Amino acid sequence: MENKTIWTRMMNIDRRIIYVIVAIVMILPIIFPFNLPMRVSKRTTQALFDAIDNFPSENGVFLISADLSPQDQPELYPMLVSWIRHCFHRDIKVLVMCLYPTSLGLAEQALNQVATEFNNRASTGIGRRVVYGEDFVFLGYKPPPIVPILGLGENIYEVYPRDFYGNDLRTLPMMVSKRIKSYRDMDMIGSIAANSLPITYVAYAQARFGIRVTGGVTAVSVADFYPYLDSGQLTGMLEGMKGAAEYEQLIVEKFPEDNGRRMATEGMSAQSSTHIAIILMILLGNVCYFMQRRHEKRGI
Amino acid sequence: MHIATDFWTWVAALLTLAILSFLWDDNSFYRAAEHLYIGVANGYSITLIWYNVVVPNMIDPLRGAAHVVSEQGFAAAFFTFNEHNVLNPYHDNNFFIIIPMMVGALYVTRFIPSISWMIRIPIGITMGYYTAISIPASFKASIVRQLEASILSRSDFDSAWVLVYGLLIFVTTVATLIYFFFSAEHKGVLRPISNIGILTVMVGFGASFGLTVMARISLAIGRFIFIFKDWLGMVQ
Amino acid sequence: MWYWFLAFVLLVSPGLYAQESPDSPAPPGESIDSEETIATGETISSEFQSSDMESDMGAIPAALPAEEIPTLFPPQNVVAIDVPDDDGQAVSVTWTPPTEGRPTRYILEIAGSDGFFEELTRTTLTEYTVSQLENNELYRFRVVAVYENGQSVSDETPPVAPRDHWMKLDEIPVILAILIYISLLLYFIQAARRGVELFIRRISGLTAVEDAIGRATEMGKPVLYIPGTSSIEDVATLASLNILGEVARRTVHYDVKIICPNKDPIVYTIAREIVKETYASEGRPDAFDPDSVFFLVPDQFAFAAGVDGIMVREKPATIFLMGMFWAESLIMAETGASTGAIQIAGTDAVAQLPFFITACDYTLIGEELYAASAYLGREPMLLGTLKAQDFGKLVFLFIMIVFTLLSLLFGLDAAGWVRVR
Numbered sequence: 001m002e003n004k005t006i007w008t009r010m011m012n013i014d015r016r017i018i019y020v021i022v023a024i025v026m027i028l029p030i031i032f033p034f035n036l037p038m039r040v041s042k043r044t045t046q047a048l049f050d051a052i053d054n055f056p057s058e059n060g061v062f063l064i065s066a067d068l069s070p071q072d073q074p075e076l077y078p079m080l081v082s083w084i085r086h087c088f089h090r091d092i093k094v095l096v097m098c099l100y101p102t103s104l105g106l107a108e109q110a111l112n113q114v115a116t117e118f119n120n121r122a123s124t125g126i127g128r129r130v131v132y133g134e135d136f137v138f139l140g141y142k143p144p145p146i147v148p149i150l151g152l153g154e155n156i157y158e159v160y161p162r163d164f165y166g167n168d169l170r171t172l173p174m175m176v177s178k179r180i181k182s183y184r185d186m187d188m189i190g191s192i193a194a195n196s197l198p199i200t201y202v203a204y205a206q207a208r209f210g211i212r213v214t215g216g217v218t219a220v221s222v223a224d225f226y227p228y229l230d231s232g233q234l235t236g237m238l239e240g241m242k243g244a245a246e247y248e249q250l251i252v253e254k255f256p257e258d259n260g261r262r263m264a265t266e267g268m269s270a271q272s273s274t275h276i277a278i279i280l281m282i283l284l285g286n287v288c289y290f291m292q293r294r295h296e297k298r299g300i
Numbered sequence: 301m302h303i304a305t306d307f308w309t310w311v312a313a314l315l316t317l318a319i320l321s322f323l324w325d326d327n328s329f330y331r332a333a334e335h336l337y338i339g340v341a342n343g344y345s346i347t348l349i350w351y352n353v354v355v356p357n358m359i360d361p362l363r364g365a366a367h368v369v370s371e372q373g374f375a376a377a378f379f380t381f382n383e384h385n386v387l388n389p390y391h392d393n394n395f396f397i398i399i400p401m402m403v404g405a406l407y408v409t410r411f412i413p414s415i416s417w418m419i420r421i422p423i424g425i426t427m428g429y430y431t432a433i434s435i436p437a438s439f440k441a442s443i444v445r446q447l448e449a450s451i452l453s454r455s456d457f458d459s460a461w462v463l464v465y466g467l468l469i470f471v472t473t474v475a476t477l478i479y480f481f482f483s484a485e486h487k488g489v490l491r492p493i494s495n496i497g498i499l500t501v502m503v504g505f506g507a508s509f510g511l512t513v514m515a516r517i518s519l520a521i522g523r524f525i526f527i528f529k530d531w532l533g534m535v536q
Numbered sequence: 537m538w539y540w541f542l543a544f545v546l547l548v549s550p551g552l553y554a555q556e557s558p559d560s561p562a563p564p565g566e567s568i569d570s571e572e573t574i575a576t577g578e579t580i581s582s583e584f585q586s587s588d589m590e591s592d593m594g595a596i597p598a599a600l601p602a603e604e605i606p607t608l609f610p611p612q613n614v615v616a617i618d619v620p621d622d623d624g625q626a627v628s629v630t631w632t633p634p635t636e637g638r639p640t641r642y643i644l645e646i647a648g649s650d651g652f653f654e655e656l657t658r659t660t661l662t663e664y665t666v667s668q669l670e671n672n673e674l675y676r677f678r679v680v681a682v683y684e685n686g687q688s689v690s691d692e693t694p695p696v697a698p699r700d701h702w703m704k705l706d707e708i709p710v711i712l713a714i715l716i717y718i719s720l721l722l723y724f725i726q727a728a729r730r731g732v733e734l735f736i737r738r739i740s741g742l743t744a745v746e747d748a749i750g751r752a753t754e755m756g757k758p759v760l761y762i763p764g765t766s767s768i769e770d771v772a773t774l775a776s777l778n779i780l781g782e783v784a785r786r787t788v789h790y791d792v793k794i795i796c797p798n799k800d801p802i803v804y805t806i807a808r809e810i811v812k813e814t815y816a817s818e819g820r821p822d823a824f825d826p827d828s829v830f831f832l833v834p835d836q837f838a839f840a841a842g843v844d845g846i847m848v849r850e851k852p853a854t855i856f857l858m859g860m861f862w863a864e865s866l867i868m869a870e871t872g873a874s875t876g877a878i879q880i881a882g883t884d885a886v887a888q889l890p891f892f893i894t895a896c897d898y899t900l901i902g903e904e905l906y907a908a909s910a911y912l913g914r915e916p917m918l919l920g921t922l923k924a925q926d927f928g929k930l931v932f933l934f935i936m937i938v939f940t941l942l943s944l945l946f947g948l949d950a951a952g953w954v955r956v957r
Binding site: 326331334337338341342345407410419423426427430431434435436439440443444445447448449450451452453454470473474477478480481482483484485486501504505506508509511512515 | 707709710713714717734735736737739768769802805806809832833834835837838841842845848863866886887889890891893894901902903904907922923926927929930932933935936937939940943944947949950951954955956
């Protein structure tokens with residue numbers, strides 16, 4: 001035992017100690033948040049914000065494919081909420097659909113949450129009311145994914161004769177007033193997903209029907225999407241919780257009356273402090289590794 | 301501090317703690333939560349698929365078609381067209397749904413050894429359909445458009461940053477493709493190029509690793525915000 | 537544009553465009569302060585009604601005395617063309633901003649056979665694709681520039697009719713790419729079938745497969761095989777199922793138990809058939825355990841949790857993680873590493889490879905996964921496919937390098953030759 005150097009002991013440190021350190025570094029800023037300046041990424045968040053802000057037609061139509069699930073909720077749910085808020089502020093019509101059953105609850109919750117926010121504000125004389133069927137429609141779930149992805153390029157009413165609540169889709173005021181029939185009558189698809197669905201939309205919906213596509217993705221899968229961002233196939237995108245926080249900031253800057261809960265921003269102090277802790281631990285781990293090797297060589 | 305009074309918030313918080321307890325060691329709370337999760341996920345999926353897939357796509361059309369037959373005769377239920385005079389498979393009342401239903405039911409033949417070979421029919425149809433639909437889409441989105449984006453042009457030389465960026469992508473694309481070229485040993489001139497290739501791949505992995513750490517932290521933060529804000533009410 | 541020659545030969549229905557696209561496309565819209573363009577609280581329907589009336593009455597308020605009428609400039613170069621190579625019903629309208637002044641928005645108006653213009657949409661951009669028109673009906677368009685103190689109407693476009701085209705001509709590079717690839721594929725598969733020796737370099741991770749299964753034999757513990765968490769249409773899943781066949785063959789040979797949990801019901805069915813057939817083809821159909829290949833759960837993290845449980849409880853000697861993975865990769869690979877198993881991973885999911893590289897003993901990176909399935913099997917179909925992929929990469933590299941040289945040396949728009957919309 002006496003042969004063990006501090007470096008060896010550090011290399012074999014109980015992983016639970018690291019968990020405790022990370023937990024402390026993460027929890028403290030949640031309870032005592034601090035504000036760090038945030039730089040909004042131009043190629044991703046800003047590009048997407050500008051694109052939604054400048055839809056080809058005023059009061060355009062944004063189709064959101066909300067494919068998030070409870071396990072990626074902290075990253076993706078704030079994105080969905082922010083997109084809906086932005087659309088309601090700009091009087092853009094929102095269509096929401098789900099390609100996976102686990103997304104239904106969260107998608108419906110996000111729509112109701114933002115609609116309640118807007119209607120509560122409107123009752124105090126700020127902003128406008130939003131109404132189901134006039135400002136947003138929830139299409140629900142239709143498997144397998146390829147059926148709605150391709151079907152909406154032809155005729156939305158054949159894929160979704162009824163909305164999630166069982167209303168005849170053709171009779172909803174928004175579908176009539178905006179003459180929504182296929183991708184041609186929509187301005188953009190936003191795919192919120194923890195997997196490669198945004199690329200599926202690029203490959204099937206964009207390649208065949210020419211509609212613009214953007215993505216709200218988890219940080220894990222961001223690297224997969226950069227080539228599509230560079231080639232212009234994706235119109236901006238949101239990268240994980242940081243992207244969502246940037247978008248929340250852009251919305252508050254542009255629409256100061258927005259007083260909704262900024263869920264991604266709430267986590268950013270903890271994110272920064274944990275990143276610093278992890279960088280330090282990676283450095284320390286490497287120092288220990290090299291020092292241990294040096295000692296072993298000397299020992300021989 | 302305003303501790304939540306909602307029952308389900310308590311259930312969610314206690315289950316979160318049970319799952320997090322795995323970080324310390326495997327224990328019965330974790331196992332209970334794990335089994336509950338798998339059970340709930342399966343049960344939820346089955347219920348949703350029944351009400352969102354089986355009922356609207358199979359039972360409703362058949363019921364509707366039976367109704368049409370009783371009122372308008374047999375042909376009316378078979379030949380429903382959309383506005384382009386194309387047979388409409390999504391129509392509310394349609395007996396044609398029986399054909400895909402029967403093909404899908406062949407999956408069940410797996411349980412009858414003498415005719416279990418018939419499972420190849422739906423598998424063959426599924427694979428054929430997806431292959432055909434994905435080849436043109438993948439070629440266009442992931443090969444031809446990417447090829448176009450990686451060809452340098454004179455306009456790339458207008459700005460120093462664009463040039464550096466373009467050159468970097470060009471060189472690393474070539475090197476990585478060479479690394480993944482399996483028809484030749486990596487000897488001679490191919491060796492240094494493929495080394496650049498694997499180096500590029502590793503740099504990519506480094507970036508990817510950083511992004512994933514960020515994502516995992518985000519997920520943990522989401523849970524902690526839930527515990528300290530929504531459950532314990534320690535954060536305003 | 538070399539492929540246009542082919543396109544020209546194929547062309548049978550000449551598009552009778554009412555007006556050809558101008559040589560230079562319309563410049564992007566002026567940056568308009570979008571604050572000004574926010575609807576002012578009017579309801580949508582009343583907005584439409586009022587604008588209809590305005591546009592039908594004419595643009596400039598007639599009541600103002602001549603000297604007070606401000607000079608408001610109309611949008612320029614309004615061009616409407618049938619959207620080329622589409623399935624009809626659409627016309628693309630572009631225009632350029634007025635020579636002077638900054639409109640807050642534009643109103644695009646359309647006139648059908650009755651000759652009356654009506655509002656179609658409002659936009660701040662200088663292009664719009666109009667959809668849901670009748671094929672072969674004539675339509676005219678004009679654009680109204682809306683200023684804070686009035687409006688100004690552009691000239692009308694000549695009549696244009698949307699048409700149904702039989703083929704997307706701009707996608708000829710895609711068709712050529714597919715044809716080239718399929719030709720390579722057929723050629724190499726035939727060559728492999730004829731017994732031509734096709735060289736494939738050895739992939740280091742593969743040597744480990746045999747050793748790892750040997751280790752499981754010595755320890756008397758099972759082999760755990762995860763065929764990814766994606767569906768059957770994923771190429772990685774198909775490659776993984778090929779490797780599963782080879783791994784199963786070796787487990788039959790060494791008489792080792794194999795455990796194969798699945799996330800996708802279709803993949804499960806095929807994986808089960810593969811393992812079962814391998815046992816049969818190796819002459820041991822009785823040794824196949826029907827419970828060894830099973831469906832676990834379709835949810836991503838529930839699946840990871842279930843697999844983790846199997847790893848901890850069964851303590852397999854060797855774990856294969858082959859196929860497509862997402863965020864669950866590290867959860868499974870780390871748990872596997874903590875049980876002390878030898879882990880061999882392979883995936884084409886770029887985002888997940890770092891975790892496999894750090895947590896597993898051997899990792900097949902990206903296409904090495906496909907190569908491994910061909911190398912292990914030596915099956916003509918796979919070998920031919922791998923060779924075709926290799927030569928496909930050569931074609932890609934050739935076009936990329938030669939077109940870049942042409943573009944840089946001669947200033948040609950080489951990227952445009954492979955451009956698809």
